[in-house]
Amino acid sequence: MAEQERDPIIVIKDVHKHFGTEVHALRGVSLEVYPQEVVVIIGPSGSGKSTLLRCINRLEAVNSGSVVVDGMAMDRPRSINRVRAEVGMVFQLFNLFPHLTVMDNVVVAQRVVRKRSRREAEAIAIDLLRKVGIPEKVDAYPTQLSGGQQQRVAIARALAMQPKIMLFDEPTSALDPEMIKEVLDVMLDLASEGMTMVVVSHEMGFVRAAADRVVFMDNGSIVEVTTPELLFTAPQQERTKRFLGQILH
Amino acid sequence: MTTIQRQTKRASTEAVFSFLRTIPWWGVIIAIVGLVAAYSVLTDVQYREAIYFILDLPWDKALVEEIPLEGDVWTHAVSENLPLKSGTYHLYAVFYDATAVTQEDTVLRAEPDAESSETARLSKGEQAKFIRWHIIPKQGLQMEQRWVRVVTDDGRVGWALDKQFGQPDLAEVAQSGAYVLRVPKGAEPVAVDPIASPTDGEIVVETSTPAISGEVLGGSWARIYDRFSWLETVARIWSAKGIMLTIRATILGYGLALVLGLIAGLMLVSRSPVTLAISKLYVEVIRGIPLLVIVLYAGFVLSPYIREATNGGVDLRGFPGAVIGLGFGYGAYLAEVFRAGIQSIHRGQMEAARSLGMSYFQSMRHVILPQALRVVLPPLGNDFIAMLKDSSLISVVALPEILQQGRLWVSRTFRAFEGYNTVALFYLVMTLVLSLMVRVIERRTALPGRSEE
Numbered sequence: 001m002a003e004q005e006r007d008p009i010i011v012i013k014d015v016h017k018h019f020g021t022e023v024h025a026l027r028g029v030s031l032e033v034y035p036q037e038v039v040v041i042i043g044p045s046g047s048g049k050s051t052l053l054r055c056i057n058r059l060e061a062v063n064s065g066s067v068v069v070d071g072m073a074m075d076r077p078r079s080i081n082r083v084r085a086e087v088g089m090v091f092q093l094f095n096l097f098p099h100l101t102v103m104d105n106v107v108v109a110q111r112v113v114r115k116r117s118r119r120e121a122e123a124i125a126i127d128l129l130r131k132v133g134i135p136e137k138v139d140a141y142p143t144q145l146s147g148g149q150q151q152r153v154a155i156a157r158a159l160a161m162q163p164k165i166m167l168f169d170e171p172t173s174a175l176d177p178e179m180i181k182e183v184l185d186v187m188l189d190l191a192s193e194g195m196t197m198v199v200v201s202h203e204m205g206f207v208r209a210a211a212d213r214v215v216f217m218d219n220g221s222i223v224e225v226t227t228p229e230l231l232f233t234a235p236q237q238e239r240t241k242r243f244l245g246q247i248l249h
Numbered sequence: 250m251t252t253i254q255r256q257t258k259r260a261s262t263e264a265v266f267s268f269l270r271t272i273p274w275w276g277v278i279i280a281i282v283g284l285v286a287a288y289s290v291l292t293d294v295q296y297r298e299a300i301y302f303i304l305d306l307p308w309d310k311a312l313v314e315e316i317p318l319e320g321d322v323w324t325h326a327v328s329e330n331l332p333l334k335s336g337t338y339h340l341y342a343v344f345y346d347a348t349a350v351t352q353e354d355t356v357l358r359a360e361p362d363a364e365s366s367e368t369a370r371l372s373k374g375e376q377a378k379f380i381r382w383h384i385i386p387k388q389g390l391q392m393e394q395r396w397v398r399v400v401t402d403d404g405r406v407g408w409a410l411d412k413q414f415g416q417p418d419l420a421e422v423a424q425s426g427a428y429v430l431r432v433p434k435g436a437e438p439v440a441v442d443p444i445a446s447p448t449d450g451e452i453v454v455e456t457s458t459p460a461i462s463g464e465v466l467g468g469s470w471a472r473i474y475d476r477f478s479w480l481e482t483v484a485r486i487w488s489a490k491g492i493m494l495t496i497r498a499t500i501l502g503y504g505l506a507l508v509l510g511l512i513a514g515l516m517l518v519s520r521s522p523v524t525l526a527i528s529k530l531y532v533e534v535i536r537g538i539p540l541l542v543i544v545l546y547a548g549f550v551l552s553p554y555i556r557e558a559t560n561g562g563v564d565l566r567g568f569p570g571a572v573i574g575l576g577f578g579y580g581a582y583l584a585e586v587f588r589a590g591i592q593s594i595h596r597g598q599m600e601a602a603r604s605l606g607m608s609y610f611q612s613m614r615h616v617i618l619p620q621a622l623r624v625v626l627p628p629l630g631n632d633f634i635a636m637l638k639d640s641s642l643i644s645v646v647a648l649p650e651i652l653q654q655g656r657l658w659v660s661r662t663f664r665a666f667e668g669y670n671t672v673a674l675f676y677l678v679m680t681l682v683l684s685l686m687v688r689v690i691e692r693r694t695a696l697p698g699r700s701e702e
Contacts, residue, residue, distance in 0.1 A: 059600050059603065059604060077608070077609075081606050081608055082606070084603060084605065084606040085605070088604070088605075089600075089601075089604035091597060091600070091601060093597055095597035095598060095600065096601075097598065097601070097602075097620075098620065098696060099620050099696060108615055108616075109602070109605035109606060112615055113605060113606040113611070141696060143696065157605070158604075158605070161605055161606060
């Protein structure tokens with residue numbers, strides 16, 4: 001167990017990412033994430049947090065450096081798809097498929113990618129929808145759900161692929177305050193079950209309750225990697241302090 | 250003008266406008282059709298013929314021969330020059346009363362002979378009913394003479410040459426039973442005695458040139474028809490000229506345009522510079538050339554070339570070439586429609602699908618296209634309707650679609666008003682029905698909670 005935990009499941013090495021010629025979004029970022037670890041990335045907007053997250057499942061191609069997930073380098077379309085099936089992702093704007101029912105949202109990728117039978121896929125979907133607390137909405141369309149419900153369906157959709165890693169890209173920042181908790185509760189459950197999670201979020205409650213490590217990014221670089229306790233009590237860097245001062249009031 | 254007057258005028262204009270706005274679209278159609286109908290009644294215009302011609306009616310039967318009736322028995326013999334193919338024929342005769350108007354002052358005679366005594370006179374424009382015919386066949390230098398015995402309402406009777414009368418109006422008076430003949434395979438064109446009366450069942454005739462005859466049941470004119478089984482009728486409707494050819498060309502051309510448009514549309518959103526360049530070239534070139542020119546290219550350049558290149562193996566001249574022209578031309582427009590539809594789908598959808606491990610094409614197939622299709626349905630419907638109208642362009646390669654048939658009918662009858670009215674009305678009815686269907690489909694495929702009017 002201890003031996004396993006020493007092998008990182010995500011290895012990011014000296015990654016650079018440019019958008020056009022102007023924007024240098026990532027400036028040599030390196031990070032390792034270990035199995036069953038919950039890593040939360042925080043930082044001001046434009047600091048490259050989301051870009052880093054999206055480089056992990058290759059929604060953004062890196063310009064230089066390497067990203068290796070679960071021992072697989074993503075150099076060919078085929079290997080990229082294989083990695084993506086192992087890495088679930090939850091988006092800020094949910095990105096549910098509006099033309100499919102809740103059930104089909106959770107089923108479609110299982111059928112297409114995992115080649116599961118409809119019956120098998122639906123059984124898995126029902127289990128997961130129960131787990132995220134909305135089994136009664138299977139026949140609804142995404143537009144008929146509240147934001148919190150949509151985000152929970154999106155989590156179920158990602159989990160249906162039985163991923164080894166879950167990425168969360170500001171999962172609660174498009175939600176009304178009263179819906180944030182229902183989504184965070186699902187995430188906390190996942191964390192307590194031992195899911196490896198990389199989360200971009202400013203929910204300090206979640207950081208306190210679930211994070212093993214916190215990464216503070218600014219201007220395309222990792223400024224500080226620390227634990228939640230140290231982050232709140234003794235941040236090392238001046239910029240971290242300033243940022244925390246702004247978001248914690 | 251005082252203020253009060255101005256206000257009253259404005260109010261009445263408003264009232265007219267608000268009334269006009271309440272007229273539904275079908276009200277406009279009824280108004281147009283009503284106007285044409287009223288004009289037709291007032292000016293004695295006849296549409297029946299034009300409609301028949303443009304619809305390529307009748308569909309369930311074919312006219313085999315027209316027989317001017319000379320005695321109490323008629324005969325129809327298939328000539329050696331046009332022997333029947335093997336198969337079953339369902340022949341029957343329809344008898345008509347014929348009335349016609351004299352084209353000139355006419356002398357009626359006692360016998361069908363220009364030398365015989367005069368019995369009465371008709372002045373130009375008088376109407377007479379045909380009773381019996383007497384046809385003197387061509388002899389040496391003497392032309393065929395078609396004499397007809399006529400009677401007027403006031404009882405003047407006599408023989409006259411039929412060319413002294415205009416085109417007769419026919420009114421059906423009787424119909425014979427059916428002569429059901431089966432021509433077996435390999436039958437030779439041997440002469441046989443005519444079958445004298447309608448048959449109870451199918452008769453196998455061992456010749457490809459059978460003959461039938463029967464009693465005259467009334468009138469002075471007979472037509473022999475071949476009636477088709479419903480299966481043959483359906484096949485004939487599909488392959489009919491006029492409207493059916495327009496529909497056929499539109500459906501097939503649009504099908505081709507959909508395939509080409511979807512492929513080119515997908516290529517337009519791809520990141521590969523090669524596919525992008527190819528699709529751009531196709532779209533820009535085709536959109537920059539009038540569809541008429543493309544149809545001419547397909548009909549007179551591409552099709553003959555392919556025929557030559559394949560030594561006559563692939564002959565696309567005529568209908569297939571025209572369909573290719575239409576499909577190729579519209580494919581470019583549909584490509585742009587599909588491109589816009591695909592790009593209108595939020596890129597988060599593609600990211601979500603890809604993040605689940607779907608390939609690019611799986612994501613397109615299961616996530617992007619189903620959504621994009623809903624977006625492009627209205628423009629696709631519009632383009633279908635536009636193509637129905639533009640299918641009139643294929644008349645330039647001499648295909649007998651609606652316009653070509655209408656023009657043919659006009660050149661035959663010199664009745665341009667009825668001819669083009671009929672053409673326009675056929676298009677109008679079809680486009681209106683289609684736009685109604687498009688609306689219904691749009692409503693059916695709308696997602697809940699979205700675009701609800």
